[in-house]
Amino acid sequence: MAGRLRRLGGVAFRQQKWKSSLSTQAKMPPCDFVPEKYESYPYERMQKIREQNIAPSLKTYYKRPLLLHQGHMQWLFDHEGRRYLDLLAGIVTVSVGHCHPKVTMATQKQLARLWHTTNIYMHPAIHEYVEKLTSLFPDPLKVVYLTNSGSEANDLAMFMARLHTRNFDIICLRGGYHGGSPYALGLTSLTSYKHGVANGFGCTTGVNGAVQYPRNFLKEAYQLIRERGGLCISDEVQTGFGRTGSHFWGFQTHGVVPDIVTLAKGIGNGFPMAGVVTTKEIASSLAQNLHFNTFGGNPLACVAGAAVLDAIEEDDLQKNSEDVGTYMLLELAKLRDKFEIVGDVRGKGLMIGVEMVTDKDSRCPLPAEEISQIWEDCKDMGVLIGRGGLYSQTFRIKPPMCITKRDVDFAVEVFRTALQRHVKKAAAK
CATH class of the missing domain: 3.90.1150.10 (Aspartate Aminotransferase, domain 1)
Incomplete structure (x- = not known):
């Protein structure tokens, strides 16, 4: 041609x-x-x-x-x-897939109906979506807080964990990258992301090139953390939504259930949305005072997210x-x-x-x-x-x-x- x-x-x-x-x-x-x-x-x-x-x-x-x-x-x-x-x-x-027809059609339809209303009101899209999303998680991970990006989701997950445990130190793996916000940068040891200013207090160290954990590493790490009163957070921003093949979530591959899971990237097929999934008990720690996200749970985002889940299932x-x-x-x-x-x-x-x-x-x-x-x-x-x-x-x-x-x-x-x-x-x- x-x-x-x-x-x-x-x-x-x-x-x-x-x-x-x-x-x-x-x-x-x-x-x-x-x-x-x-x-x-x-x-x-x-x-x-x-x-x-x-x-x-x-x-x-x-x-x-x-x-x-x-x-x-x-x-x-x-x-x-x-x-x-x-x-x-x-x-x-x-x-x-870029411009997947199912996701495109769903968002176009919602675009003509309602772009945005903050989560102080109820609307069908957020309730339908979180029910569909949480059905893919094991108990007791059934409560969702929707955000706009993976950096925000990881920041919020750390904040929730600190509120719930009243502990402040956080341990992550060397070479990991969890976002560009101040909290998340504290979890990053890659020189190219560091700017020479203090960030992410109490953090000790992905993008490290698809490195897999040794067998039973996560099980033993989770046990050590929980014995000391800590919580375990699984960053599924890249590993989630079926990408690893054998399981829908990366943590399932290792036979563990985290206390908090963060989601982004593939959640919306490119639409700027993200989320934190946790237990009702941990989520309640954030309800002690006001914590508000203007765009979290946006109708358009929730419709896009639901269409992504449908496409993953229908296209196998x-x-x-x-x-x-x-x-x-x-x-x-x-x-x-x-x-x-x-x-x-x-x-x-x-x-x-x-x-x-x-x-x-x-x-x-x-x-x-x-x-x-x-x-x-x-x-x-x-x-x-x-x-x-x-x-x-x-x-x-x-x-x-x-x-x-x-x-x-x-x-x-x-x-x-x-x-x-x-x-x-x-x-x-």
Whole structure:
């Protein structure tokens, strides 16, 4: 279809064929979706606006940042019509797929009915949603406080725990990331997120590259904490909603029941919502005084959240995460066995980390500039992946849960090609 004019809704445009010197080695799966014609500002003007009007702390990926225009399920389209397989899902946020029709239709319908009313009034959406959400949790986790972001949810969870126990110290794992708010930053030991000012008192230390707990680690950790009068909080912002495949929530994989669970990202498929789920007893601690959230439980958010739960069930996305995720892990493991610089392939379901090293004996992180080149090559061939780890040495692969095995074949072949190019360059030096 390259070079041929196509029409959608009366608008003519030229479908772009992705050009790359390596494209013959990795054939992109077909996609019937046709994006609309991009009609906003030129790329150069967008760059200038970003430089002048958007805070510099909000950094972009890639040497030439992508200007994305439209999305459809596991695919993203840039302003020139180029198509990309999204293996990062808006930083693990697009759970059921970009612009999933069920979620889109539900929110459009609610948009015409009622956008917002604060939770001082009752409305159907919040009650229908929390009943549906809490049905997915074991007893006694049946009380929900809805918020706007994962950072806010984690802050609130810590606040609840401190109120309930009257203890203040909090322990988390090194390399974890739980948000950018003051409380949450106290749980983060990654240098790139620290700003040199005091935050998060009483905190002792994810984004660490999909590291799995050793067997029975959580059970023993929970026991030690509870013996000392503490509460256990499970951050399910990335691991929840079926992404790990075998269970709906990550904590279920380890046979434990937390005291508090935090949710965000995939909860709304990109809609800005989050929540804290806990027991009635712990939640009552927050009711001693006024604690109010203007947008928590917004009608539009609750409708989006309910549609996401329906889509996960109806599209069997938890099972797809298990099947396709396992397939991808096995295919990537073949690259680990073939390439000395692939130090580890780990994860569960569609939550995968590929750790890059100089060699398997030393396991020293591959230098940042070399990782960046592999990363850029994957993007140039149409695959978007993330990065994480203490030294940003781990590729994060956490796609929309609707991804297929055919997509995996394409992604793995792209990654293989990028690795081969790197090895060839290194040998030539």
